[in-house]
Amino acid sequence: MVTDMLQNFKQSIVVSLWFVFLTFPLMVVRVNTMNQEVIWRWMNMVWVAIGAFVLSYLWRYMLSRQQMRKQVADEGGEIRSRMQILLEDMSFRYRAMGFILLAALVFPLVFDTYQSTIMISALIYVVLGLGLNITVGLAGLLDLGYVAFFGVGAYSYALLNHHFDLGFWVTLPIGGIIGCLFGIVLGFPILRLRGDYLAIVTLGFGMIFKVVMENWDGLSFGPSGIANIDRPNFFGMDLSLANSTIYIYYIMIALVIFTILVTNRLKNSRIGRAWIAMREDEIACVAMGIDIARTKLSAYALGAFWAGMVGVLFASKTTFINPASFTFMESAIILSIVVLGGMGSILGVIIGAFFLILLPEYMRAFSEYRMLAFGAAMVLMMIFRPQGIISNLRQTYEYKGSKEKIDNG
Amino acid sequence: MEYFLELFFGGLTRGSIYALIALGYTMVYGIIQLINFAHGEIYMIGAFVALIVAGVCTIYGLSGVSILILAGVIAVIYACAYGYTLEKVAYRPLRGAPRLSPLISAIGMSIFLQNYVLLAQTSDFLPFPRLIPDFAFMEPVAHIIGSPELVILITTVITMILLTLLIKKTKVGKAMRATQQDMNMARLVGVNVDRIISLTFIIGSALAAIGGVLVASYIGQVNFYIGFLAGVKAFTAAVLGGIGSIPGAVFGGLVLGWAESFAAGYISSDYEDVFTFGLLVIILILRPAGILGKVRKQKV
Numbered sequence: 047m048v049t050d051m052l053q054n055f056k057q058s059i060v061v062s063l064w065f066v067f068l069t070f071p072l073m074v075v076r077v078n079t080m081n082q083e084v085i086w087r088w089m090n091m092v093w094v095a096i097g098a099f100v101l102s103y104l105w106r107y108m109l110s111r112q113q114m115r116k117q118v119a120d121e122g123g124e125i126r127s128r129m130q131i132l133l134e135d136m137s138f139r140y141r142a143m144g145f146i147l148l149a150a151l152v153f154p155l156v157f158d159t160y161q162s163t164i165m166i167s168a169l170i171y172v173v174l175g176l177g178l179n180i181t182v183g184l185a186g187l188l189d190l191g192y193v194a195f196f197g198v199g200a201y202s203y204a205l206l207n208h209h210f211d212l213g214f215w216v217t218l219p220i221g222g223i224i225g226c227l228f229g230i231v232l233g234f235p236i237l238r239l240r241g242d243y244l245a246i247v248t249l250g251f252g253m254i255f256k257v258v259m260e261n262w263d264g265l266s267f268g269p270s271g272i273a274n275i276d277r278p279n280f281f282g283m284d285l286s287l288a289n290s291t292i293y294i295y296y297i298m299i300a301l302v303i304f305t306i307l308v309t310n311r312l313k314n315s316r317i318g319r320a321w322i323a324m325r326e327d328e329i330a331c332v333a334m335g336i337d338i339a340r341t342k343l344s345a346y347a348l349g350a351f352w353a354g355m356v357g358v359l360f361a362s363k364t365t366f367i368n369p370a371s372f373t374f375m376e377s378a379i380i381l382s383i384v385v386l387g388g389m390g391s392i393l394g395v396i397i398g399a400f401f402l403i404l405l406p407e408y409m410r411a412f413s414e415y416r417m418l419a420f421g422a423a424m425v426l427m428m429i430f431r432p433q434g435i436i437s438n439l440r441q442t443y444e445y446k447g448s449k450e451k452i453d454n455g
Numbered sequence: 456m457e458y459f460l461e462l463f464f465g466g467l468t469r470g471s472i473y474a475l476i477a478l479g480y481t482m483v484y485g486i487i488q489l490i491n492f493a494h495g496e497i498y499m500i501g502a503f504v505a506l507i508v509a510g511v512c513t514i515y516g517l518s519g520v521s522i523l524i525l526a527g528v529i530a531v532i533y534a535c536a537y538g539y540t541l542e543k544v545a546y547r548p549l550r551g552a553p554r555l556s557p558l559i560s561a562i563g564m565s566i567f568l569q570n571y572v573l574l575a576q577t578s579d580f581l582p583f584p585r586l587i588p589d590f591a592f593m594e595p596v597a598h599i600i601g602s603p604e605l606v607i608l609i610t611t612v613i614t615m616i617l618l619t620l621l622i623k624k625t626k627v628g629k630a631m632r633a634t635q636q637d638m639n640m641a642r643l644v645g646v647n648v649d650r651i652i653s654l655t656f657i658i659g660s661a662l663a664a665i666g667g668v669l670v671a672s673y674i675g676q677v678n679f680y681i682g683f684l685a686g687v688k689a690f691t692a693a694v695l696g697g698i699g700s701i702p703g704a705v706f707g708g709l710v711l712g713w714a715e716s717f718a719a720g721y722i723s724s725d726y727e728d729v730f731t732f733g734l735l736v737i738i739l740i741l742r743p744a745g746i747l748g749k750v751r752k753q754k755v
Binding site for chain 1: 488489490500503504506507508510511514529533536537540544545548549552553554555556557558559560562563564565566567568569570571572574575576581582683687690691694725726728729731732733735736739740743
């Protein structure tokens with residue numbers, strides 16, 4: 047035991063020293079070329095040393111725990127967490143859903159406009175996350191340019207509104223359909239690609255979208271963007287800012303519910319099963335007679351559809367859009383929502399979105415560390431909990447020994 | 456004609472830098488089939504470390520070529536250290552995981568490193584001192600190819616010759632080739648595969664850092680975000696040439712450099728990035744294995 051502890055201690059010291067060395071030039075030294083002076087920030091070095099020391103203990107502990115879980119799983123033991131068992135209880139689920147729905151409905155009446163605005167942006171990310179969840183979580187197609195579809199939706203509303211005075215309600219489905227079309231158009235050429243190539247091409251598409259929008263002044267008004275986009279009107283009436291925020295909030299709630307219902311149905315449908323099969327093994331999937339081209343395209347198109355719709359809503363909420371809203375970082379945020387929440391799991395993605403959007407919003411002091419934490423969280427999640435916060439509950443059929451009962455859960 | 460030559464050499468310079476970075480991608484991909492998304496960040500960190508070292512040296516009164524060499528060497532050492540740590544922390548625990556996992560981990564690492572540099576240093580563009588002096592003998596052709604370009608070209612060629620020698624002639628290189636062909640078999644004949652993978656990351660990072668220092672002193676400014684675009688473009692170059700193939704990476708880098716340079720020079724510089732990604736998409740559709748790559752049949 048003692049030698050073990052000593053060993054651990056030594057290891058942590060080495061790790062700590064290594065990270066001190068690693069972060070030395072960037073964390074400690076700062077050159078001020080204006081005044082020709084070097085600022086030495088020795089405190090940072092101390093923090094790095096302590097942090098690395100503690101984290102290395104944590105790292106080893108987590109790794110050993112994961113090893114143990116794996117062992118338990120191999121022996122056929124229970125690996126579901128308490129949370130998951132609770133979630134599988136149907137009556138609890140219905141009660142919880144009712145409560146959440148009620149809370150969501152009274153939210154804007156209790157809190158002020160500012161809170162509602164924050165909530166709207168969180169809900170926007172919920173829908174985006176659920177949309178990307180179709181492509182990444184269910185179909186296993188890593189899409190790094192997802193924000194382009196969001197941008198397509200936003201720009202289609204902004205332009206249709208600007209040139210033809212089309213209203214919000216008309217454009218909402220149009221935005222979705224245009225997003226969908228873009229998904230199909232971009233999906234076609236990359237049908238043959240898989241995995242990492244696909245990721246990089248979609249990343250390229252995302253970048254192309256932004257560059258084109260920045261430079262094609264005739265279409266998109268360039269980097270200055272489009273302003274004065276109409277807010278959604280209420281049966282022909284224009285609303286005040288506060289009321290319109292509440293109105294958009296309710297539209298958003300409806301959209302979220304609609305998205306949840308549809309994606310939930312999709313997940314267990316024929317096509318949803320095909321997506322999951324494709325994610326698990328493409329070749330086996332072809333061998334089972336599934337049309338890969340159609341399955342991939344539908345995943346792209348449907349994923350893009352939600353992004354297009356919510357893009358329309360985004361444009362109507364902010365009343366101003368420019369290409370700066372559609373950078374790779376947005377794609378990365380949406381992706382981390384899906385990854386952290388749990389790929390394929392609807393509840394997980396929703397929780398992930400709230401977590402990632404609301405936390406930095408309410409903890410302003412830490413908001414500059416937001417992306418740092420996102421990046422670290424993505425790595426850590428992949429290593430320690432690849433299934434996400436809430437893992438995807440797949441319908442499994444279990445054989446329960448003596449009673450010969452087939453349990454559907 | 457002069458304009459053409461200027462673009463030609465501009466493209467060559469640019470392309471050789473892409474090739475340097477692309478080599479890191481290609482070597483890593485060849486061995487563990489992973490797009491090391493954070494590779495561009497290593498390049499950026501290399502440039503940043505060089506900037507800091509150069510800044511400190513200038514203030515403490517060193518000058519000229521000694522700074523360039525010192526900054527370059529320290530940048531390479533640090534980039535190697537970062538590359539090694541990156542592999543150990545973010546990729547090694549994921550060996551054997553589904554293919555999407557290390558890719559997402561790599562993206563996470565890329566975001567993390569970018570923001571780490573952003574928070575530890577600054578988000579502004581920092582001026583990078585001109586470390587490469589203007590040679591007198593380059594005077595007559597300076598409007599076509601300047602001294603920095605010449606230095607970049609020479610450095611790149613030397614680096615690549617060294618790399619080729621390392622891979623073709625040494626025992627370590629042999630082990631690397633064996634690992635690339637068949638990891639399990641390599642392990643059976645006594646190759647320490649883990650060490651070879653670490654080494655691949657280290658070599659790739661060193662190349663990226665050399666590229667980073669050269670570019671930074673050529674363009675004259677550094678920012679935490681430069682790695683991302685350079686990384687994506689270098690990856691494009693690697694794919695163009697056929698990922699996993701070392702001559703392919705060099706070839707792809709040069710093709711990409713020229714394509715960008717000529718497209719920007721003759722068509723429009725606003726859409727430079729669009730040309731790059733357009734090229735990537737076209738290549739992947741027409742010839743997913745790349746120009747020099749071997750088509751690998753997938754067996755079930």
